Amino acid sequence: MAQKRRSIWVFGDYRNYFQNRVTLQLLSRATDLAKKIDAEVCATVFGHEVDEWVGEYIAHGASKVYVCDNPKLKYYSTDTYVALMERIVSQYGPEIILVGATSFGREFTPRLAKRLKTGLTADCVGLDINDEGLLVQTAPAFGGSLLTRIITPEKRPQMATVRPGVFQEIPHNYQAKGEIVNVPLPGDLPRDRVRLLSSERQPAREQKLGEAPVVVCGGRGMGSKARFKNLYELARVLGGEVGATRPVVYAKWADEDALVGQADRHISPKVLFSFGVSGAIQHTAGIKNAGFIIAVNKNPNAAMMKMADVAIVADASQVCTALIRELKKRIRT
């Protein structure tokens, strides 16, 4: 019998397809990685009436799709999905499993890794293969001020979750052929211990910020909620939108809708004003596509200042106030 070919698996999450195409992004990256270790790219699709997604994943690079189609899988349940995935993984033995770091992925994957007694790296911002053929997983630590490269030397599969937006999906090719492996739902899976009483799809957040040509972004360096509010006035004068970092949203200086970051919202304004933002990687990953960046920070060494085209070394709140005043003066004259 021919030796079983190595494989890289991508967990197919199709629920928030239009907002969150992380599965396709992972298939794209898996395709690159597979070339380096001569592996095939596989996807898994669990759910009910999922043919559409099976075709989609083949068109985006999966050469094999493991499908479990059953009405009982209609809602994503961690208990059931972990048990089902454990069965299939144990049977087919993939080398690598990649999962999108969605809320579901961040709950499902640690439990799966634990059952498989293997390592898992969370929220990777980079994936590569080293000289020994091992998956090198780059993940942020300490609020993104440091990056860590992590490997799983012996245990298999090597597992990682990856935040949406880290990799670029490849264009689809509906001529691509792939093998479909239908997996029956095992009759002896343990009963779900968590009962879903209700699940309401939340309205998609407004996309205004994502498309705004001018964004005024604020961080903790603005000093207080009252001073942060001035950014809204600046945005109004500039005809832009206000964005915020995670600590600011945690401190309730801004609504969650304003959150800009790797996992949250990516923005691509022509001009970005960044006030009192230190530049943790989770945030800066969300502004990679900004055009001209003006950053204001008391600390000239802040990561955000290094990313900026113009770095203003001063108190963020004072510059904000001065800028509003000066702009209004210029409008009047």
Added chain:
Amino acid sequence: MLKMIVCMKQVPMVSDLPWDPVTGTLTRDAAEGMMNPACKHALEAALELKERHGGHITAITMGPPMAEEILREAIALGADRCLMVSDRKIAGADTLATSFTLARAIEIFCPDFDLILCGCHTSDSETAQVGPQLSEELNIPSIAVVEDLELHGNTLRVKRVSDNFLETLEMDLPGLVTVATGFHVPRYASMAGLHDAFREPGILTVGAHDLGVSESVVGLKGSATRIVDIFSPVAKKENIVLKGAPKKIVEELLDRFDDKIGSLIRKDLKAVG
């Protein structure tokens, strides 16, 4: 009576920490520590349940001896009992080995729990994995990143926002939840409370031997992952630095970069003006 366990971690207060280049793990005793912010939210959720239903809270941490501080803080905030898991042999653990070690400690020292609460993630390594993995190790149900918690008899009902869905879920206890930040507002410990907590007699501290675990399954040796290196991300760009009085800076900015800023915003400016 609802018997609760809150798992907590001491995290460094500073972000630029030294790490051990040999093991690739962080030298945690070099930095000032604090209770991980998300763990405070988990403790608050437990305290609120205790206020509503009565109950008993055991605070557990695993870490170097100095991590005892956060257990004393937990007592000052209202925890009833503490357990410290500390041993050089268990140091350098990844989430797989950490959840294994915590599970053994819970099985031996507080086996008759109803509910385990964990913070939803730590501020240092940010994996959000230990909670869900601990539930696997103990073979109990779990729900991650919950906001509202309601107890109905032996059933815990929770609300959470998971991806784009507002969910209501329930599970029978014993079970585990990780608690979202931003829903429960952590209380402050009074100075007097802290003073008393730090004067209390020693905290029960257990090591690998007490847990009956062999060195090969805990700590760095029991970990599946290895840190290759840690580095600082550098985003290099040739940039222009402006300094001085805010008013002067702003004038210079608008004059010098009129092509970049002015051309784009002038239309909007007029509309606003």
